[in-house]
Amino acid sequence: MLLRITQRTLILAASLVASSVLVFAFMAVLPGDPARVALGVNASDEAVAAMRRDFGLDRPLAVQYLSWLGGLVRFDLGQSYVSHADIGPQIADRLQVTLWLVVTSMVLALAVALPLGTIMAVRHRHVSGLILSALSQVGVAVPAFLAGILLITVFAVQLRWLPANGWTPPAQDPAMFLKQLALPALSLGTVQAAVLTRYVRSAILDVLREDYIRTARAKGLSQLAALRRHGARNAAIPVVTVLGLQLATLLIGAVVVERVFVIPGLGSLLLDAVSNRDLILVQDVVMVLVLAVLVVNFVVDLLYLVIDPRLQARAR
Numbered sequence: 001m002l003l004r005i006t007q008r009t010l011i012l013a014a015s016l017v018a019s020s021v022l023v024f025a026f027m028a029v030l031p032g033d034p035a036r037v038a039l040g041v042n043a044s045d046e047a048v049a050a051m052r053r054d055f056g057l058d059r060p061l062a063v064q065y066l067s068w069l070g071g072l073v074r075f076d077l078g079q080s081y082v083s084h085a086d087i088g089p090q091i092a093d094r095l096q097v098t099l100w101l102v103v104t105s106m107v108l109a110l111a112v113a114l115p116l117g118t119i120m121a122v123r124h125r126h127v128s129g130l131i132l133s134a135l136s137q138v139g140v141a142v143p144a145f146l147a148g149i150l151l152i153t154v155f156a157v158q159l160r161w162l163p164a165n166g167w168t169p170p171a172q173d174p175a176m177f178l179k180q181l182a183l184p185a186l187s188l189g190t191v192q193a194a195v196l197t198r199y200v201r202s203a204i205l206d207v208l209r210e211d212y213i214r215t216a217r218a219k220g221l222s223q224l225a226a227l228r229r230h231g232a233r234n235a236a237i238p239v240v241t242v243l244g245l246q247l248a249t250l251l252i253g254a255v256v257v258e259r260v261f262v263i264p265g266l267g268s269l270l271l272d273a274v275s276n277r278d279l280i281l282v283q284d285v286v287m288v289l290v291l292a293v294l295v296v297n298f299v300v301d302l303l304y305l306v307i308d309p310r311l312q313a314r315a316r
Contacts, residue, residue: 004305012298019290020072024065027283033057037277038081055081055280068283077284082276087284090269095288097167098258098265101184102250108189109196109246116193117200122223124205133201139194144253148187148260155183165262184261188253192246199242203235210234237304244300248293 035051036043052058055078056067071078077087116132123129156164163180170177207213207227216226227235255267262268266285273281 005302008298008301012294015294016291017069019294020069020287021065023283023286023290024068027279028061028064030279034081034277034279051081055079068280072284072287078280080278080281082278082281087281090281091266091284091288094264094266094269097263098251098254098267100170100181101188101254101258101263101265102247104181104185105188105192105250105254106243106247108185109193110243112189112193113196113200117197118204118227120197120201121204121208122227124201132197136194136197136201139191140198142191142194144188144191145256145260147191148184148257151183151187152260165260167263167265180261180263184257184263187260188250188257191253192250196239196242196246200235200239203238207235240300240303244296247296251289251292 033048033052035048035055035057039047039051049058056064059067068078075088077091079085080087080090116136120129120132120136124133152164155162162182163176164183166180168176168180204227208223213226216229217223221229254265255270257263258265258267259271266288270282270285270289273285
């Protein structure tokens, strides 16, 4: 098992390096001069040249990349071209907001998908199972931003139960924090729950058709008892795989949802940086998102070892 963990760790490190090269190369080939954009079109050539020197933009690309990569390793993300503020504290502050939204949405999605997916699989030949399956299909077709707009229309504009936008830190006002988190978490979590429900249903249906489940049923166990005792682990393997992909999707979906609900998260920071052409800030935010996705995949790989006994036997 230790060898497998070491291999996965090396793959994670190599993936991070490869991703950093791609992100840096993509930003480097974009047209325009960040120093000229930051200073404005009326800035003198001398001022632009001075700013390029200050931020190291006049150095060769290879030197710039190594300097940026070294800063990432030291958790020094540099300074914004536009505001000249340190980027690290900005990302750390906005990342907390995005994590609240993503984690809450995923907990909500799991709380809905696991029981509903199980019911849909167990009752797939009944009317109730067919109705739930049809509703989940509708949920899959609805984008998160549209779900957010519909939720705002119903719960904020018409019923006036919840605020339509804004963000309050949990330490400042917990009640208002929960109210402002409810709609964006619902818009993200409901859509992801619909997707995850389909995979839970499919995974459990596959397990219910296995011979060992039939044997357990023949020994007197009910369908749910047989599934709980003998099939839960096997059903969990594909669900964990999809769960890792859904977490990555939630991170990307949060970029749009934060804009809809005016939430100062990582997505809003990224979009503002793009509009201001603050390339170093865009570069750092994208790298943080890539890191989050790769770490999620790494954790999923490790969970396979815990869930699947066959992999544990091979790892010994």
